[in-house]
Amino acid sequence: MDTRVADLVSLAIRGLPAAFIPDTAEFAQTVRAVRGRRQIELVPEGTNLRYAAIVALGLATRPRPDQAEVLQAHPLSELVSVVREHARESTDLGAVALTAWAAAEVAGSPDLTLLSRLAAELASSRPLPTVVASWMLAAAVASLRVSSEDAGPSAEIAQNSRNRLLAAQGPDGIFPHALPAASLGRWRAHVGCFADQVYPIQSLARFAALTGDDEALAGANRAAQRICALQGTAGQWWWHYDTRDGSVVEGYPVYSVHQHGMAPMALFDLVEAGGDDHTDEIVAGLDWLDMHPEVLDELVSDRRSQIWRKVGRREPAKAARKIAALTTSLRAGWHLRGLDAILPPSKIDHECRPYELGWLLYAWHFGDTHQLEETS
Template sequence: MLQDVIGRSKYDDFAGEGVDRIEALDPKLASARERLPELCDLAVNGLRRMALPDLHFPHTMRGVGSRNGSGVIPEGDNLRYTINVAQGLAWTTEAQQRSVLDGKTAVDLALACIERAAKSGEPGAIALAAWAAAETAGVFAGELFALLETSLSHDNSIQTVSCAWALTAALAARHLGPTAEVQRLASRLLLLHAQSDSGLFRHFTPANAAGFARGHVGCFADQVYPIQALARLGYMDGDRVALRAAEACAARIVALQGEAGQWWWHYDTRDGSVVEGYPVYSVHQHAMAPMALLDLNEAGGTDHRAALAKGLGWLDRRPETDEPMISAEDGVIWRKIGRNEPPKLVRSVAAVTTAVSAGWHLPGLDTVFPPVKVDRECRPYEFGWMLYAWRSRGVVQALRHQTRRY
C-alpha cells in the first residue's frame, strides 16, 4: 500500500501564508470575530479529550448526565471522523497537534488513515483519506484514487456527499498524480445527475436510488459539500458552469435560512423548499456552512459571510431552548436541537407527505412535537471541520497555485 503513496511537495508551502479566515472577517461582524477564537480553542481542547490510542478517534462523546460539567464518555471508533480531525488539526500549531495526538502531527494522522480507508471499501472514507493525504500531507495515495475511479464509473448509485468529496480530493491531489478521470466522473455526476432545477442537490445519484419517500429529499450535507467542490473546480479551471451550480445552491440555502440563523436539515430538491427543518445541528452552524460558503466566496462567488455570522449566533442565542449548547466544562458543543418525538417520526412523515405533494405538511406538528430537545453528544468531525473552516489560510488560492507549479 505505502509504496503507492508518492510525495512531491508540501501543500502548505503556499497556503500557510497570510491570515486565517477569522482575521479576514469584516469588522462589521465583530461578534463572530470575537467568538470564533474561543470556539476554536474549545475545539482543540475537546479533540485532546476525544483522542484514543494509536491515532484513532471515537464515533461520539456522549454526555453522562443532564447538566453541563457532568462529563462525557467516548463511544465507538470512526474512520471518517478521524480523517476530518487530521484535516482540521493541520491548521493549528505543531505544538497543539502534538498535544492532541500524543506527540504525533496531523500529517502522521492523515497518513495513518490511508491504509485503513483502502481496507474499508467505503467511498466516503476513501475520498476523505485521499483528500487529506494530498492536502494535509502532500502525498498522492494512488490506490485510493484507483478505488474512487472504480466506484464512480460503475452504474450503481453513489451518495452525493461521497461524490463531492471525490471531486475535492481529485482537485487537491492533481498536482501530485493522475486524478483527471476521478475529477471528470465526479463532476459529471454532480452537475448532470445530482443537481435539480431548484439548484439543490439530491441525496443519491441517480435520485431514484433513494426510493419514493426520499428521492426528492436532499439533506444539508448534500448541499454544502457540492458547493465546496464545485466552487473549487470553477476557480481552478475557470469553469463557469461549475461556479454557477455552486452559486445556485448556495443562494437557495441562504434564502431558506431561519430567522435565528438556523441552517435547516431536509430540503425538497424539486421546488427548493424545506421538507423538515429539525434537527438543527451545531456543526452546520459553526463549521459546515462556513467551510462551503467561504470557499465559494474565495473562488469568486457571492459573499455570504453575514449569513454565516447569523448562523454562528444561533449557538449562543436561539428561540428553541434556553439550555446551553456549549459546555466548556465538558469540552464539547452539543450536537443538535431536535423535536421531542419518537426517533425520526416527523422527518419520515414530512418526507412522505411532500413526496405525495410538494409543500404539503401536516398541521400542528410543531405544537405536538416541539423542537426543544438538546442532543447531549459531540462528534470529532464537528471540531475538525470547525478548525478547517476558520483556521485555514488561502486554501482555494493554493489549489490553483499548486496546479500551475506542476
C-alpha cells in the same frame, strides 16, 4: 478572526483530546455526556475512520503545539499514516474519499491506490451518495493542486464527479441525497439534506477555482443562494430540502456543526472561487449557537470543551422526518399543521462528534495548511 470564532477554535483544540484514542491513534465515533456517580462524565464511544480523516484536515490548519495537544504528543503524520492504512482496507467509500483528500492536502502526496478505487467506482453505473461524490471531487482537486502530473486518475475523478453532481441538481439549486435520485425510491427521491448541499457547494467551487469552470461555479452559487434564502429567522440551517421546488421538507434537527463549521467552510470556498458573498448568513448561523430560541440550555459548553451536537424534536425514531418525506412526496410543500406543537423542537443531544470540531478548525483557518514534513 473575531473573538467569538477564536474562542470556538480554542474550545475545539481543548475538546478534541476527549475523542482521541492514543493507543491506536484513532478517533472515536462520538463523545457523550453521561451522568456518573458523582458528576457528568465525557465518554468516548466507538471509532470512525471518516472522522479521523476530517480531524486530520482540520488539525493541519493549526500550528504544531495545537496538533500535539489534541494528539497527545503523537505527530500528525502518524494520524495520517494510520488513516491511510485503514482506508486501504475499508469498504466505506466516504472514508476512502476523505482519506485521499487528506493524503493530498495534509501529507502533500496523492494516494494513487485510493484514487484508483474512487475512479473505478465513478466509472461504474452504481448509485452514489451525493456527499461521497462531493468528497471524491474534493480529493481529486486537492490531488491536482499538489501535482497534476503525479495525481494519477484525479482529472478523471474530478470531471466525472463534477458531471454527476450537476446532472442531479434540481431547478432551484437543491441536490438530492443520492446520484441518481431515483435510486432512493418514490418516498425519498425528492429529498436532499443539508450536507447534500454544503459538500457540493464546496467541491464544485474548488473545482471552478482550479479550472475556471463557469458551469461548476454557477451550480455552487445556485445551491448556496437557495439554502441562504431558506435560512431560519434565528440563523438556523435547516435539515431537509425538496429538489423539485427548493422548499424545506423538515427543518429539524438543527446541527451545531452546520452552524459553526460546514456552512462557513463551503460558503468561504464559494466566495474565494469568485462566487457570491454570504457573510451575513454565516454570521447569522453563528448567532444561533448563542441565541437559539428552541432551548434554554447552552449548546457551547466551555466547561466540557464541547459543542453539543444538535437541537431536535421530542419524537419517536425520526417521526417528523418520515412524515414530512411522505407528505411532500405526495405534494410538494404539503406539511402537517401543528407539528411543532405535537413534536416540539426542544431537545439537546448532549454528544459531540470529532468531525464537528475538525470542520470547525478547517472552516476558520484562512490560510495554507501546515503541510507535514514527514509522511509515510
